[in-house]
Amino acid sequence: MKLRRTDFLYLCPPAPFFSNHILFNMLLSMTGYGRASGSYGGKTISVEIRALNSKLTDLKLRFPGDYKEKEVELRKMVIDHAERGKIDVAIDVQNADGAALVSLNESLFRGYHRELSRLATELNISQQDILQTIMRIPNIAATASGELDEEEWDALCDVIQRALDHLKTFRRQEGRALESDLRLRVANILLHLSDLTPFEQERFARMRERLRSNMEEAFGKDNLDTNRFEQEILYYLEKMDITEEKVRLEQHCKYFIEQIENKDQSAGRTLNFISQEMGREINTLGAKAYDANIQRLVVQMKDELEKIKEQLANVL
Secondary structure (H helix, E strand, C coil): CCCCHHHHHHCCCCCCCCCCCCCCCCCCECCEEEEEEEEECCEEEEEEEEEECCCCEEEEEECCHHHHHHHHHHHHHHHHHHCCEEEEEEEEEEECCCCECEEECHHHHHHHHHHHHHHHHHCCCCCCCHHHHHHCCCCCEEECCCCCCHHHHHHHHHHHHHHHHHHHHHHHHHHHHHHHHHHHHHHHHHHHHHHHHHHHHHHHHHHHHHHHHHHHHHHCCCCCCHHHHHHHHHHHHHHHCCHHHHHHHHHHHHHHHHHHCCCCCCCHHHHHHHHHHHHHHHHHHHHCCCCHHHHHHHHHHHHHHHHHHHHHCCEC
C-alpha cells in the first residue's frame, strides 16, 4: 500500500512521531511586536517592543534619561523574556495631556548660542537658523520624566512586562504557522524516502543483469566464474546499500518533531543542528543512488530541507 502524506502527518508509529495535536503550537517566532501603556501620577508610560530574527541577541534600548540608572535591570528584564533576536525597545513618557516631557539644558544652550553668535558676527554669517542649529546639538534637549522613585519603577516594570507578554503572544501566533510548515516539510521528506524502496530494488536487479552481461561478454557465457560473479555482486550491493542512511534520516526526522513538541526550551538552535544531520544523510543517499529516479527523489528531499532551513532562520 502506497503511503500518503496524511499518513505521515497523523498516524503514529511505535515511537512517538507526529502527534494528533499538530496544530498545538510549541514554537515561537523571533519576529514579533508588543506594545503596552500605563499611568503613574500625571504621566503616561508607553513601551513598544519590536523583534526581528538574528543569530545573536542584539538589544537596543531607548528611554528617558531619568531611567539611565536602571539600564542594566531593563536589559536583563527584556533579554530574559525575549531571549534571542534583534530587539528594539522604546520607552516613552508623556504628560497626561499627551505632551512629551522635555527639559532644556539652559546653560549649555546659552554657551553654544554665545559662541555661535560671536562667530557669525565675525564671519558675517546670517544668524537666522542659529536656534535650529543649536537644538540639533546632542544633550541640548532631552525627555525627562522627573525624579525616578520606586513606585514609578514598579509602574514601568508592569508596563514592560505587559508589552513582553504581547510580544510573546505575537511570536506564538507566528510560530504556529512556522510549525505547520515545518511539519509538512518533514512529512514530505519521509514521503520521498518511502518512495525510494521500489527503485532501490529495481536498481539492484538492473545492476545484476548489467554485470552478468559484461562478464559474459568479456569471458564468454560458458567460461563465467559463478563464484567470482557472486563476489562482484556482493561488492556492489554493499557499495550501493542505503539502508543505514534511510534509518538515520528517519530517526533525525523523528527527533526533529520531538524537539518541536518540547515545551521546556526554545527549539531553534537544536532544530538547526538536526537539519544539518538530515542534510548529511540526504547527500549520502544521493552519492549512493546510481539511479535517476532515486536522484530525482533526493533532489526533492534537498528542496524540502532548504525550505526547512529558511523557516528555521526565524525560529526562536
